[in-house]
Amino acid sequence: MFADLHIHSALSACADDDMTPNNILNMAVIKGLDVIAICDHNSCKQQPAIAKAAQDKPIQVVFGVEVTSSEEVHVLCYFKHLADCMEFDKWLKTVLMPIDNNEKFFGKQLIYDENDEVVDKVSVCLSLATSASLKEVIDKANACCGRCVFAHAISKSHGVIRQLGFIPEDIAISGIEVTDQKHTIELIKTHPRFENTLFFFNSDAHQLIDINERDFYITSKQWKDFWGEHT
Ligand SMILES: [Zn+2]
Numbered sequence: 001m002f003a004d005l006h007i008h009s010a011l012s013a014c015a016d017d018d019m020t021p022n023n024i025l026n027m028a029v030i031k032g033l034d035v036i037a038i039c040d041h042n043s044c045k046q047q048p049a050i051a052k053a054a055q056d057k058p059i060q061v062v063f064g065v066e067v068t069s070s071e072e073v074h075v076l077c078y079f080k081h082l083a084d085c086m087e088f089d090k091w092l093k094t095v096l097m098p099i100d101n102n103e104k105f106f107g108k109q110l111i112y113d114e115n116d117e118v119v120d121k122v123s124v125c126l127s128l129a130t131s132a133s134l135k136e137v138i139d140k141a142n143a144c145c146g147r148c149v150f151a152h153a154i155s156k157s158h159g160v161i162r163q164l165g166f167i168p169e170d171i172a173i174s175g176i177e178v179t180d181q182k183h184t185i186e187l188i189k190t191h192p193r194f195e196n197t198l199f200f201f202n203s204d205a206h207q208l209i210d211i212n213e214r215d216f217y218i219t220s221k222q223w224k225d226f227w228g229e230h231t
Pocket residue numbers: 066074151152158
């Protein structure tokens with residue numbers, strides 16, 4: 001199936017305001033994708049509306065969030081079930097920095113309903129690092145039946161390699177997102193333990209036009225292996 005498992009909605013301050021649930025889903029359908037995940041920074045508040053909006057659309061949705069750990073590393077956490085995702089969100093709220101969002105500086109953090117109407121906004125700043133370590137984030141997501149993937153591991157700031165210079169050994173990571181096929185080879189060369197790990201080629205889209213075309217394909221076996229016992 002063709003996938004894009006890293007798209008930001010308008011809840012992410014840095015994303016366009018027209019990144020609404022229906023606009024994203026419709027664009028993904030037009031682009032011929034089979035599965036998407038909308039992963040906003042440090043909040044799952046947009047996920048329930050996405051679940052509702054996706055109900056009558058020919059596309060599968062996985063629930064997700066892009067968490068910034070205390071080391072300033074971006075981790076994508078995925079959940080098959082909305083309830084698990086919202087359970088994780090309850091915990092996530094407790095590790096957010098208690099600082100209000102400066103809309104003029106960072107941008108708005110809008111929550112839309114399933115009809116693309118703005119119904120709320122998040123007041124606490126979601127653009128900052130949480131107080132949870134990388135290991136704490138990943139352990140908690142796994143405990144909520146989630147799966148974790150290092151976001152843009154090599155090429156962008158807040159990628160684990162750019163941020164730490166290495167990948168810690170004691171963490172239960174299930175996948176690695178890269179932006180270029182040659183990064184996969186590079187990473188396996190330096191970290192042979194990831195030879196059988198699923199590599200993700202997502203868009204990290206902050207505007208509709210940037211959502212993946214049909215270029216990142218996951219086989220059903222890879223998808224099944226990724227989720228393991230969490231079906
Ligand atoms: Zn990121």
